[in-house]
Amino acid sequence: MAGILTYALHYEGAFNKNSLGAVGEAARLAKELGTEAHVLVLGEDVSDELAGSLGGYAAQKVFKVTGPEGLAQPVIDAMAQVMESEGHDYALFGGGLLGFEIGAGLAARLDAGVTMEVTNVSVEDGKLVAERPILGDSAISESRYKGRGIIIGRLNAFEVPQSTGDSAPVESVDAQFSPWSTKAKMVQRGEQRGADVNIEDAQILVAGGRGLGKAEGFDQLQTLAQAFGGNSAVAATRAVVDAGWYPYAGQIGQTGKTVAPKLYLAAGISGAIQHKVGMQSSENIVAINKDANAPIFEFSDLGIVGDLNKIVPKLTEAIKAKKGG
Numbered sequence: 001m002a003g004i005l006t007y008a009l010h011y012e013g014a015f016n017k018n019s020l021g022a023v024g025e026a027a028r029l030a031k032e033l034g035t036e037a038h039v040l041v042l043g044e045d046v047s048d049e050l051a052g053s054l055g056g057y058a059a060q061k062v063f064k065v066t067g068p069e070g071l072a073q074p075v076i077d078a079m080a081q082v083m084e085s086e087g088h089d090y091a092l093f094g095g096g097l098l099g100f101e102i103g104a105g106l107a108a109r110l111d112a113g114v115t116m117e118v119t120n121v122s123v124e125d126g127k128l129v130a131e132r133p134i135l136g137d138s139a140i141s142e143s144r145y146k147g148r149g150i151i152i153g154r155l156n157a158f159e160v161p162q163s164t165g166d167s168a169p170v171e172s173v174d175a176q177f178s179p180w181s182t183k184a185k186m187v188q189r190g191e192q193r194g195a196d197v198n199i200e201d202a203q204i205l206v207a208g209g210r211g212l213g214k215a216e217g218f219d220q221l222q223t224l225a226q227a228f229g230g231n232s233a234v235a236a237t238r239a240v241v242d243a244g245w246y247p248y249a250g251q252i253g254q255t256g257k258t259v260a261p262k263l264y265l266a267a268g269i270s271g272a273i274q275h276k277v278g279m280q281s282s283e284n285i286v287a288i289n290k291d292a293n294a295p296i297f298e299f300s301d302l303g304i305v306g307d308l309n310k311i312v313p314k315l316t317e318a319i320k321a322k323k324g325g
């Protein structure tokens, strides 16, 4: 049977948003192909109820595998085994670092074609075609597959459908893990998801980069975001996330989130292409940078050349005054 297999990552009894997006997208595509969308769930203690709840996102069957959760290699083993035995033609992932790792490993294992950073998938002549932006998102390339295809979406590329509350049949699979697949152990798991940093829904984003100088530099951006009030949040570049100044949940860019707020204000950000791809659809882009030649000014609606440590507090005062507080 041809079909599409996805992998759903779960944590503390809930599925990851990207995974649910992939499940919904696989179901949509499978319907168009006249085939089925299946999901693989792997963990030490996954209940049939949780696994079956993926039926609410239109999955037709869920394969449940017992094994170490959150690591790529065991998932690659299990997905390869299920794809071989069930004859799935495609695997679809919702993006994120784990999806990239599993997808790449699966492509190597099955000798399949692989496309990453996919933003759209369509059906043509009974086969899937994956679209991927290239050249700094200025053009779209299309990938078709001679044999099996592994499609890995850009983070949050696939919309999460509303659950219908339906349940899918769950089949337990006894996966054979390769000796090297069980060598890595999950020592600790921490989540930095949207509880306090939810940049995707914010209408105003104040983003900080290495120009802030230190982690405490973000305090002034928090104050500025508070002065804006309403639906505003603070975001960051990868450079400062890697430095431990700000949580990954707030990272914009190629390996972070894609945002499109009404106002995006950059403080101390150079405007590297990997950052630009995550924010270039913002309605209004304002940048503060002490270097008049910083690349960010090339795609800003308003550029302020100067020291952010002087400009941000003044801007905050001005906004507070305008708002009467």
Ligand SMILES: Cc1cc2nc3c(=O)[nH]c(=O)nc-3n(C[C@H](O)[C@H](O)[C@H](O)COP(=O)(O)OP(=O)(O)OC[C@H]3O[C@@H](n4cnc5c(N)ncnc54)[C@H](O)[C@@H]3O)c2cc1C
Pocket (backbone or CB within 6 Å): 208, 209, 210, 211, 212, 236, 237, 238, 239, 240, 251, 252, 253, 254, 255, 256, 257, 267, 268, 269, 270, 271, 272, 273, 274, 275, 278, 288, 289, 290, 291, 294, 306, 307, 308, 309
């Ligand atoms: C595969 C890959 C994926 C990547 N993914 C991402 C991603 O998802 N997101 C991302 O952001 N980056 C990503 N990067 C990194 C990216 O290439 C840049 O290194 C990063 O965006 C730079 O961050 P930055 O602008 O904070 O730092 P810098 O490039 O160091 O820029 C700091 C800026 O601050 C200015 N500045 C310094 N002091 C002040 C001051 N007092 N007042 C005003 N301005 C000041 C400087 O003039 C400079 O322009 C990725 C890179 C690779 C290779």
